[in-house]
Amino acid sequence: MRAWLLGDEPKYNQLCKWLQCYYNLKQRIKVLPADSTTVFVNLAVSTDSKYIGTLKTIPAYLNCIQKLYRPAIWSYDMYPVHENKNDKGNITVTTDRKYYYFLDCFAKKAKETGRPFWAYCICVRVGILDENGNESWALATPTESRMRFEAFSSLAYGAQGLLYFTFRKNGLNDDKTESFSHAPIDADGNKTATYYAVKKVNDEIARYNNIFYGAQMLEVRHAGTTVWTGVTMLDGKFGPLVRIRGNNPEVLVSLLKNGNQHYLVIVSHEPDVPQTILCDFDASMNVRSQIIDTIGPSSTEGKAAVSPGLVVTMTINLKAGGYAIFSYDEK
DSSP states (O other): OOEEEEEESOOGGGHHHHHHHHHHHHHHGGGSOGGGOEEEEEEOOOOOHHHHTTOOSHHHHHHHHHHHHOOSSEEEOOOOEEEEEOTTOOEEEEEOTTHHHHHHHHHHHHHHHTOOEEEEEEOSEEEEEOTTSOEEEEEOOOOHHHHHHHHHHHHHTTOSEEEEEOSSOOEEOTTSSEEEEOOSBOTTSOBOHHHHHHHHHHHHHHHTHHHHTTOEEEEEEEESSOOOTTOOBOOSOBTTEEEEEESSOOEEEEEEEETTEEEEEEEESOSSOOEEEEEEEEGGGOOEESOGGGEEEEEEEEEOTTOSSEEEEEEEEEOTTOEEEEEEOOO
């Protein structure tokens, strides 16, 4: 599928003006092949009034966009991994606590309208500069694990397309408020380490295209002690999963359906740190790993606390930003 990106993050007072451009472009490209006539706008995810006016919340904003545009694709960007510098110059890396809330908002709107959502991954470092030209914070340096974290978190929420920002951008932007580095292609046109990291993540995604493309996200839960905005925590049995154990496992867990097949997807909350978790599965639901190299020996152990049936325990070694995928038989 090919698509036309009309623009990026329209301000609230521009929505009507962009609407006219949107329909004009749709009229002009009607003569093209059917797979080339999709037009979309990449939306802002901010509660700043310059983007959502008086609407207050992201769901209200998306309702407004639906009434105006009825977009064929729900697209947005939100880059969650940040570098923050303290007064002593020490850098800490954090993940935006609203990250999953925005994924959830777009996943729900896509499900409600029957049209897919696309999400962006960042493949360039962006330093945010103050009025003196000094960096105050940054969208973190792209690494294989951070891009894997963004890509597979989006896929677990049901995203049907992924885009990368940005292929070749280095130096300052026009108004000198942002500084770009570590893009996949450098200023001389050479491939960088980021290029090969993007390629590696894309190769992994391609391996599971039959699982994610066309999939419907049924439900998502989260496990761990980190407080995320607007998420539902894992509490009791979830699909075939009886419980997760380990040293404070930090993961999202998603149930997907593609055709007649059901899947459970686990993605780490940790873009930079590997972790090992134990998952107890309902043995009667025939859980099967789709990723051989991340799953340790499995065994049948005792009885589940919430079920009279046997459980199958699997040890899962998650890379930084890593994931595991299972198919299962729905009862």
